[in-house]
Structures are given as C-alpha cells and as structure tokens.
Amino acid sequence: MEQQLTLSRSQLVRSRIKGIVGGSVGNLVEWYDWYAYSVFALYFGAAFFPKDNETAQLLNTAGIFAIGFLMRPIGGWVMGTYADRKGRKAALTLSVLMMSGGSLMIMLVPGYKQIGIAAPIILVLARMLQGLSIGGEYGTAATYLSEIAPKKHRGFYSSFQYVTSCLGQLIALTILLVLQRFLLSKEQLADWGWRVPFGIGAVLAVSAIYLRRNLSETESFKHEKVAESRKGSVSELLKYKKEVLLIIGFTIGTTVAFYTFTTYIQKFLVNTAGFSKNESTSITMIALFVFMIAHPIAGVISDKVGRRRMMIIYGAVSMLTTYPILTALGNTHEFWTAVLLITIALVILSLCTSISAIIKAELFPANVRSLGVSFPYALAVAIFGGTAESIALSFKQAGHANYFFWYITACSVVSLIVSFNLPDMDKHSKMDEDLK
Template identity: 35%
Template structure:
C-alpha cells in the first residue's frame, strides 16, 4: 500500500514538474506564433509600403530576425543555464520573452510614431528570438533530467507538445476574433487582443515557474562549466553540434511551415477565408499534440536515429508535392 502511494506521489510530482516547466514554454511559443498568425495585420500597422506584397515581405523579414537570434540566445543563455541552474535560467528566458511580447503588444502603429514603430517591433522580435533560443533547449534538458529510465524521449517530447497547445490556443483565439469582429476592427486593433492576453497571463506563468524545483541531476554536479568551457566543448564536438543544428533546422522549417505560414498560405494562395485558415491551423496543432508523445515513446523503443532519419526523409520528399497539389487544386 505504501509503495503504491509513493509511486502515485512520484508520478504526480513528475506530472507537476512537466506542467510547470512547459507552461513557460507555452507562453514563449504562444507569443512567438502570434506574430506569424497576424502577419498581414502587423504589416499594415507597422510596415506600410506601396504594395501589399512588399509590406508582407518586410513583416516576415522581421519575423525571421527572431530566428537569427536563436543560435546566439542558445549559446549565451544556454551557457548561463548550465552555470546557474535550469530553474534560474528558465526564469531569465521567460523574463526576456515577456519584455519582447509587451513591447510588440503596446507599440503604436507607423501612422502614430513613424519609423520608430517598426524599429521597436524589430527589437521585440529580437528579444523573443534571443529568449526562445535557450528556452526550448533549456526545457528539453530539464525534462530529460527528470525523466525516468528508458523514457527520456517520451518526457522530452512534451517540450514540443506544449508548443502545439500554444498553436491551438492562438488559433482558437484567432477564430473567435474573426467570428465576432468586423474585418476593419481586426485590422485596426483587434489583432492586438491575443498579444494583450499573453501579457495578462505572464504574471501567472512567472508564479508557476518560480515554484519549479531544480533537477537532481544538476544539483548533483560538482562542476559548473564556464562560458569558455562551453565554447571549447562545442569546438571539440563540432560534428555533433553541426548534425544537431541541421536536424533542428529541418524541424524548425517544417514546423513553422505547417503552423505559422499556414494561415497566410491559405489566404493568399488557396483563397481560404481567415477563419478557415485558422481552423486548419488549429487541427494541425491538435494532430501534432497527439503524435509527438507517441513519437517520443517510439524513439525510446527503436532509437532516435532511425526515427529522425525516417521523418526527415518523409518531410523532404512530401512537402513540395503536397503544397503544389494544394495550390493547383485551389
């Protein structure tokens, strides 16, 4: 009886830790995705141009700037997390992301403050990208370190699964806004509502993450690597770092293609309504949320390498044909 109770308590503790650490990851990705979801409206507000296409391209260029900051954030903040601990480091990444989110949500449009508007939005994106670079890796490491033997893939998969929850919530909010507001209202100020909601829940996420306990694996370490030692390790293991970076690039490219770019592709190429595009995105998020833990558990059984190779090849050989078929059928 005591053993059963202890096991139940341990499972509850693990579940609580997963929810606490991924709640911050949810917020990070929720704010990150909103920029892509509302790219059309953001372009009209902050990046006016002679053509709608040019305005949209400038918006996506700023969106892409966040990705340019990710490697820098991963290296700088990742080294910081290795030095001070997972808990403290993840609180810092959340703080930086919160600053970027608040900035984007509150910046007046180009019509009000001129060129300062796109500059401030760019700054917000750079902060978000810098933070996200370490957030996802930090959360993954935390989940790996609290995982039970033989279940590392399953535990770590909840880092990506929490991103799918962010997509579902963001898409659901977008659907509600489009169903209840006029197009002119959304273009004027309605697109900011999800960003404001993100700002409102920031204090609650901070409270949740502050209650996070440090992992036993990190506490047991007798040595905390310096930033120089981290860079030296990366240099000595550059092949592994390069392979991991390429795998991450594949994952990131395909992931944002089917989530963030989907609403824009649906509207501009497939001639779908904004509401229909968001419904597609919502369903994609639900599907991903179901498959990710399954994939993580499968990797625990058959290994990481065969699964990663199979999925990468599947993405390479099906992405273009699928998009081409949709465009031709529109």
C-alpha cells in the same frame, strides 16, 4: 516499509508530473507569444508598413520575424550558459520574463501614422528581445524535460515540448478565430484588435513564472561536480564538435518543414491556394490539433523502436512527400482536402519533432548540455527556419512558388543523411553518465 515505498513512488510520480507541467506551461506561454506575431501579421502589417501592397507588407513582417530568429543563437548562447551555470530553473524563469516583456512592447507601440519610423524600430526591438528569450527557452526546456525523465520514457517526456509549442499556437489561432468571427470586424482587427493577443500573452506569463519558480532543480544539475569555469563554456562545448555539427545538420530539414507547415502555411493558404483568412485559420487549427496529439504517440513509439530509426524514417518519408503535398495544396480549393494534406505533412513531421529535444540532450554531458542543445539548434533555426517564410514569399513574388517546395525537399535530404550518422543513443547516452 511497503507503505513508505509506495509513498515515495507516489511522490516521485507527482514530482515528475509537476516538472512536466511547470516546464511545459512556461514553454506554452513562450511559444504562444512567439506565434502570435505570425498569425496576426495578416492584420497588423498595415499599421507599420505601406498599405498599397499586401505582399510587401507580408515581406516586411516576415523580415522582422527573421530578425527575431537571428537573435536566437545569441539567446541560445547566453541563456544556455546561464542554465548550465545557475540552473535550469533559473533560466526557465528568466526566459518567460523576457518573452512577456517583448509582448508588452508590441501591444503598446503606436503605429506608423502616430510615430513614423519609430514604430517599426520598436517592433524590431521587441522581436529581438523575444528572439533572445526563445533562443534560450528551447534548449533549457529540452534539457529540463530530458533530465527529469526516466530512461525508458525519455521519448515520451521529450514530446511534451512540442505538444505545448503546438498548444501555444492553437491558443493564438483560437483567439484570432474568436476575434474574426464573433467579436471584431476586419477593420477593427487591423486597427487595434491585433493588439489583444499580445496583452493576453503578457498576462499568461505571470502564471508561468509562478509555476517555474516552484520547480525542483534536476538531479543532473545538482550532482554536477566539474569546475565552474567548465560549466556552459564555449571552449568546453567545442570538445564536442561532431555533436554540434550533427545537431545543425538534422535541424536544417526539420526546422524548414516545421515553420512551413505551422507558421507560413496560413499565408500560403490565402496567397497561393485562394482561401479566405477565416478559412485558413480554421484549416490550420484542425491540422495543428492533430499534430499536437501525434507527439506523445510518436514519443512512445520512439521509446520502443529507437530514436535514430525514427529520424531515418522521418527523413525518407519527408523527402518523398513534401513536393507532392505542397503542389496538391496549392491547387486545391476544398476545405477538407486542405486539412487532410496539411495534417499528413504534420503527422510525418511529428516523427522527428517529438524526439528532437531528447536526441540533442543525450549528446552532451550535464555541464554543457543546455548550451549544447540551445546554441547549435538556434543557429540552424535562425539561418533556415527564420528565413523560410521570406524565401517562400520571394519565390512567389518572382513567379516560381514551386521552387520553395524543392528547397524544403533538399533540406530534408540533408537531415536524412545526418540521421544515418547519429549514434545509437538507446545503447549509449551522455545522460546515463550524469549520476554515476
């Protein structure tokens, strides 16, 4: 009996590790593809837009980046509904297929010189497809990781969603760095080298699809007994209006900070601080590596001190530090000073991002959990995260770059206020009701 119990525990641990790896590896590939657009935008803007104005090129590529975000609420709605009705596993596999399809389109599309206006149109369509994919990926992956986690370690399990998100961006940046320093000239990167990462992303998707097709479905989904019409329906989700508003509220501050310090920051280092493109890539990589490592640590801490308390601490510290950090960063020309400032900002951010997925998942019952996590989050990200880069560049072009620092601070205040109104999910969580 003792040997059987040990075996069953061993099988359970292996099953959970497999679930984390399967859910996380797919998430890694999806976020790699998503970020590849941003980190290589410095090079491929000229292939689709006029060459005489670098800021105009960045504004155009940032605008298409935002269009991808605008598709995310639709993706959150469609894929969230699909995950609640057909299963987390099926939705996770489909989302990877869609993301890799968008990457293939970007890799293969000819430039403006070859096909004229059709080039940016195809680029827009590819980003729309990727936006649909990533809109559903976040909520479904968050739901899956949360549902396979033991109650006492939900913060730790949840943190791996952002670990793989960071790792996806680090891989994209590593490829850029290798191409920049060892393989291609600036001219080659701008001419055709920027297509390489999108091809790599499409190939990586094959392994992710294999892993996800072999995942086990969660017990929460398998034991869901409500009628099919109540699974993943908007009418059912609207019974939880307060929870939807809470998600939108605390996402406002976190998504603006996240996309500022992980995506826009590379352009900020070049355009505002005056670093070279190579230096900005190296600075971002080092800071992101520390950010990635910080997530499991923050997740473990949240399991000890409580997730609501962690969110409040994050909101308060972010509100007080964002403006000074960005001001100092804009005025420094020292490599390691820039690394330190961005790292501090990202470690502060990890207090929130490490647990944001589990906070959302615990607010909803299993029959609308994926939709509840996906749709309101994607809506807030589309409005605030997707436009962060465009707003920052617009303020800079107008000669008031520091206005954007105040904008991020104001968004942090909103998240802080909402965090005070979050329920204490360490005492009562909808996830605890799943298997009763």
